[in-house]
Amino acid sequence: MLRQLFKFNGGIKPPTHKTDSTRESIGIVPLPAELVIPLHQSVGGPPHPLVKAGEAVKKGQRIGAADGNVSSAIHASTSGRVTAVEMRTMAHSSGLSALCVVIEPDGRDEWIETSPVRWHSLPPDELRxxxxxxxxxxxGGAVFPSHLKVKAGREGLKHLVINGAECEPFITCDDMQMRERGSAVLKGALILGEILQAGEILVGIEDNKPEAVAAMQAAKLALGEKAARLSVVPIPTRYPAGGAKQLIRVLTGIEVPHGQRSTDYGVQCFNSGTACAIYEALELGRPMVSRIVTVAGNVDRPRNYEVLFGTPMRDVIALAGPRPDSDRVIMGGPMMGFLMPNDAVPVIKATNCILVGSKALFPPPPPEMPCIRCGECAKACPADLQPFEMYWHSRARLFGKAQEYHLFDCIECGCCAYVCPSNIPLVDYYRFAKSEIWARETEKEAADAARERYEFRLLRDEREKQEKAAKLAAKAAATKAKLAEEAAGRNAAAEGEAPAVIDDPKKALIAEALARVTAQQSLIASTTKVDEPPEAQA
Structure with a gap:
């Protein structure tokens, strides 16, 4: 039965360059001499290390504990000895360093003890x-912690979408995984469907991957009745059909508005590789220690490899035969990838492709020219934005105006820059504006926190002053009352009467002063009579 498909706005059709890397099956990368495993490989807080230099570890052992809920644990990719926990260069275009666990493999590749998880009986929080x-x-590239997306709603989901579109040029890791491990992908999809109580499960695959479509359909038949609510749906090839909102639109017709989540409309989306990882984690008890990576571009033997996290990229590139004129390494595809600082940076969870570049393959862009406001970028934008307006305001540093045009809804797919006749690197301007806004927000939050601390300190000082003044006033009042009482007692004793109680503190102080004067006069008089000479007495 044919399923009705829908269209999304914009998009482009660049050359795919996918055939060369799918001619061979998924290869295995030999153990490197050293694994450098960054502790921070996902969205959220950086995990804190659980091991120290000199400790022995096994494959799958947790070496980094999640920092809070929005974080994800890190595991040893193989067995061996921890040689250091130190700062190393990250797989990021900035070239900055991050805390890494360095492991020297022992060659045994020995797993920890693993066992299936009884996820059917686990409470939702424990499952997450x-x-x-x-x-x-x-x-799929976002490396968002998956446990945060498996929270079922009260009524469950209408649609669970498994993203096998893989629309960016050169990248074929999902394609090969679906061809060779389609059963694991679908089993993971069924697990997600049960957890999320999904009404139907839709696996979307671009129609330029007929082998993957056939393999997934065969895997579905092999699963029998269990896969009754699952459908493998070929979709038209158009970049970026692999964007979550775009794929949801194509498969379900649901258009998720700007600033809202797909779950608000009863839809959730997972990458096909993520579904396979969930199957391995729950049914096999194996944590994520590797992934399939495409090596393509300026190499003689493009291919997909199963790569342990922490493996230097140059070790993987060497297997593909880099050509002498290679001059750059890009993590990801040509549209949304990031230039690496060098080829020694490690493979991480976000590494779906290692693209080797050269001046012949990726020639320098033509000089940037002024925007002519032709509107081609808006026609190609799959997020229905106005790229030229965001460009003008980003360039002018009018970041508030850029946000008014939904800057943060831009998925940085590069369609606008691809079609721009003025050769403007539009995405670079958007990334600059976003980073500036984030930096200013961080500064504002820090300033607000400092102001709150200052105001709290002023309130505390004022409160302490008031409390001190109240204590002094109470003490003074008590002293006055005591002196008044003593003065009244002395006066009463001098007159042979019972001491009178004086209520007025002022009168009490006056009475006390008079009593002291009277006592002094009496003392002076008695002293004078004793000291008089004899002739004065006669």
């Missing part, structure tokens, strides 16, 4: 904790 501690994150 299990996925968090297994290090499962989105493998």
């Amino acid at each position: 904790d299990t996925l968090r501690d297994a290090g499962v994150v989105g493998l």
Whole structure:
């Protein structure tokens, strides 16, 4: 039965360059001499280390504990000895360093003891904790912790979408995984469907991957009745059909508005590789320690490899035969990838492709020219934005105006820059504006926190002053009352009468002063009579 498909606005059709890397099956990368495993490989807080230099570890052992709920654990990719926990260069275009666990493999590749998780009987919170501690994150590029997306609503989901579109040029890791491990992908999809109580499960695959479509359909038939609510749906090839909102639109017709989540409309989306990782984590008890990576571009033997996290990229590139004129390494595809600082940076969970570049393959862009406001960027934008307006305001540093045009809804797919006749690197301007806004927000939050601390200190000082003044006033009042009482007692004793109680503190002080004067006069008089000379007495 044919399923009705829908269209999304914009998009482009660049050359795919996918055939070369799918001619061979998924290869295995030999153990490197050293694994450098960054502790921070996903969205959220950086995990804190659980091991120290000199400790022995096994494959799958947790070496980094999740920092709070929005985080994901990190595991040893193989067995060996921890040689250091130190700062190393990250797989990021900034070239900045991050805390890493460095492991020297022992060659045995020995797993920890693993066992299936009885996820059917686990309470929802424990199930999410299990996925968090297994290090499962989105493998489509966003590396968002997957346990945060498996929270079922009261009525469950209408649609669970498994994203096998893989629309960016050169990247074929999902394609090959679906061809060779389609059963594991669908089993993971069924697990997610049961957890999220999904009404139907839709696996979307671009129609330029007929082998993957056929393999997934065969895997569905092999699962029998269990896969009754699951459908493998070929979709038209158009970049970026692999964007979550775009794929949801194509498969279900639901258009998720700007600033809202798909779950508000009863839809959730997971990458096909993520579904496979969830199956391995729950049914096999194995945490994420590796992923499939495409090596393509300026190499002689493009191919997909199963790569342990922490493996230097140059070790993987060497297997593909880099050409002499290679001059750059890009993590990801040509549209949304990031230039690496060098080829020694490690493979991480976000590494779906290692693209080797050269000047011949990726020639320098033509000089940037002024915007002519032709509107081609708006026609190509799959997020229905106005890229030229965001460009003008970003360039002018009018970041508030750029946000008014939904700057943060931009998925940075590069369609606008691809079609721009003025050769303007539009996405670079958007990334600059976003980073500036984030930096200013951080500064504002820090300033607000400092102001709150200052105001709290002023209130505390004022409160302490008031409390001190009240204590002094109470003490003075008590002293006055005591002196008044003593003075009244002395006066009463001098007159042979019972001491009178004086209520007025002022009168009491006056009475006390008079009593002291009277006592002094009496003392002076008595002293004078004793000291008089004899002739004065006669």
